[in-house]
Amino acid sequence: MAKNRAASTDAGSAYHHGDLKRALVSAALTLLTEKQDWDFSLREVTRVAGVSHNAPYNHFVDKRDLLAAVAAASHEMLLARMQAAATSVDARDAAGALAAIGEAYVHFGTENPARYRLMFGTALVTSENDLPPIVAESAARAKTVLRDIVLRGALDGTFAVSPADAEAMDLAVLSAWSIV
Incomplete structure (x- = not known):
């Protein structure tokens, strides 16, 4: 059981940022600069930020x-x-x-x-x-x-x-x- 809890903590740590909002804005800025447009998806933003695809909804509508x-x-x-x-x-x-x-x-x-x-x-x-x-x-x-x-x-x-x-x-x- 302890092994599973440690594994879930390790797996979940990628989703916990000290400043999730800033990480998402930074990821969106990276995509905006790369693509020279804002036609990227929120899922792409979460991939670049290294967070779950539901993470943006903690800070953005x-x-x-x-x-x-x-x-x-x-x-x-x-x-x-x-x-x-x-x-x-x-x-x-x-x-x-x-x-x-x-x-x-x-x-x-x-x-x-x-x-x-x-x-x-x-x-x-x-x-x-x-x-x-x-x-x-x-x-x-x-x-x-x-x-x-x-x-x-x-x-x-x-x-x-x-x-x-x-x-x-x-x-x-x-x-x-x-x-x-």
Whole structure:
């Protein structure tokens, strides 16, 4: 009997991760990078992650939910690159920081085309034209980097927008995001 329990523990250990959710997102990112598309199945994700085929349902409702987590992780990666780019130039150079962010954004898209399409395409958009909250929140965090640069430029006169005009600031941030 002890042998069977040990055998089942050994066999079951492949299914127990310290962070199953992260392992599944990582496996999905691996497949997304390999295939350059998200036409893989949840079963393929579990195979790459080394977990049971039912494991994703402990954290994700369905494949779309997993893809939303992948898109959110991708937005966080883009955010990190944008922050690094913004701090790579003189803090007083808002125009230079904006250019560096734009360059980082373009490099991210060319280095990660499938991630980029998932993040900014229509695959995750609902019939109400909304994104899953996890994606919308991570995308908003990335836009805060732009907002900070636009605000800095507005305050020092580099950009012709009033920092007190919330609507004009929103439009300036949208313009900065869209110009790339």
